Amino acid sequence: MKLKYVFLFFLGMAIVACNNDDDPKEEPHDPVAQALIDDAVLIEFLQSHYYTEEKQIDTIMNGETPLYDIVSTDAVVYNDINYKIYYYVDQEGIGISPSRNDSVQILYRGFMLDSTKFDENTSYTASKSWFNLPQTIPGFRYGATYFKEGEKVNYPDESFGYENTGNGFFFMPSGLAYGNSGSVSIPSNTPIYYFLDMGKVVISDTDGDFVSNNDEDVDGDGDATNDDTDGDLIPDYLDIDDDSDGTVTWEEDTNGDGDPTNDDTDGDGIPNYLDADS
Numbered sequence: 001m002k003l004k005y006v007f008l009f010f011l012g013m014a015i016v017a018c019n020n021d022d023d024p025k026e027e028p029h030d031p032v033a034q035a036l037i038d039d040a041v042l043i044e045f046l047q048s049h050y051y052t053e054e055k056q057i058d059t060i061m062n063g064e065t066p067l068y069d070i071v072s073t074d075a076v077v078y079n080d081i082n083y084k085i086y087y088y089v090d091q092e093g094i095g096i097s098p099s100r101n102d103s104v105q106i107l108y109r110g111f112m113l114d115s116t117k118f119d120e121n122t123s124y125t126a127s128k129s130w131f132n133l134p135q136t137i138p139g140f141r142y143g144a145t146y147f148k149e150g151e152k153v154n155y156p157d158e159s160f161g162y163e164n165t166g167n168g169f170f171f172m173p174s175g176l177a178y179g180n181s182g183s184v185s186i187p188s189n190t191p192i193y194y195f196l197d198m199g200k201v202v203i204s205d206t207d208g209d210f211v212s213n214n215d216e217d218v219d220g221d222g223d224a225t226n227d228d229t230d231g232d233l234i235p236d237y238l239d240i241d242d243d244s245d246g247t248v249t250w251e252e253d254t255n256g257d258g259d260p261t262n263d264d265t266d267g268d269g270i271p272n273y274l275d276a277d278s
Contacts, residue, residue, distance in 0.1 A: 029180045031175055031179075034189055035081055035083055035173055038174050038175065038189070042084075042086060042113075042171050042191050043068065045113050045171075045191075046066060046086060047067075048066070050065055051065075051067060051169075055090065055195070057115075067086075067088070071086040072086070072087055072146075073085070073086055074087065074142065076138075076139075076142055078176060079175075081175060083173050083175055084173070085143065085171065086171040087168065087169065087170035088168045088169055089146055089167075090168040091168070092147075092148055093148030093198055094148060096201050097148045097149075097201065098133060098145055098149075098198075099133075099145065099214055100133055100142065100223055101133060101216075101217060101222075101223070101224040101237065102202060102214070103131065103132045103133065103202040104144055104201055105129050105130050105200040106129060106198055107129070107199070108194050109194065109195045110192060110193070110194050112190055113191060113193070118186055124160065124161055124162065124199055134204075134213060139170075139172030139192075140194065141223075142170075142176070144198070146168070147167060147168065148201075149165065149166065149199060150199055150200075151163055161199075162199035165198050167196060169195045170193060171191065172193070173191050174189045174191055174192075177190065178192075206237050207238050207240050208240070209239075209249035210259065210260055211261055213237045216235075216237040217237075224237040229242045230243050230244035230276070242273055243273060243275055243276040243278075244276060245276040245277075252272035254272065260272065261273070
């Protein structure tokens with residue numbers, strides 16, 4: 001009897017081992033390789049699609065001009081990986097362009113390359129019209145900077161909109177979008193694109209400490225999300241005490257001019273709000 005159970009035990013172990021060997025092993029994600037794959041997919045799409053008079057993107061059927069012939073290319077390095085964003089400015093707009101650290105009021109539509117629309121906003125009065133760019137995906141932060149704002153118009157029914165806006169579209173690889181994890185509506189490793197209409201640009205101060213997000217970009221790389229002066233894992237643009245000295249930033253404005261960036265009590269070249277021993 002005991003021999004029977006021993007035999008069954010080893011048979012079971014053999015089955016488990018066999019099943020483990022046969023199970024496909026998931027390859028580790030290689031973001032560098034994926035960036036190259038995504039770029040090839042984007043180029044193929046741009047070469048086989050065109051921009052219609054109705055400001056849509058459609059498949060080339062009768063020799064229309066490919067998107068690839070009209071787009072501009074922006075080389076982007078993010079997390080030490082080289083990417084490319086492809087964009088087209090249909091109308092330039094008349095105001096300023098945002099930095100990646102500002103806030104914008106926009107209309108937009110987001111698509112996957114199979115034409116599936118995963119998100120949109122068609123009203124400037126909707127809650128989704130305002131975006132704080134540092135809190136969006138990297139490719140969107142870059143894409144918004146290609147367009148200039150318009151001018152606000154108040155209509156007789158007391159609604160408002162924007163005219164002479166900058167608009168067009170931009171394509172991004174998955175590494176600048178939702179990456180290997182994807183989202184609720186977007187599969188992993190999926191390049192996407194947006195149509196965007198730029199209504200208004202606001203120079204943003206997200207944490208309300210009287211230092212703009214742009215001025216919180218201490219390393220000067222154009223991205224305020226990766227600056228953390230005191231190493232508390234809170235980016236400076238979200239941190240009202242950037243040097244963790246117990247004094248909030250606006251109270252370090254010792255000359256009272258409303259600008260904490262020009263106060264340096266100990267004369268060491270470091271503004272008080274970034275200087276824990278000031």
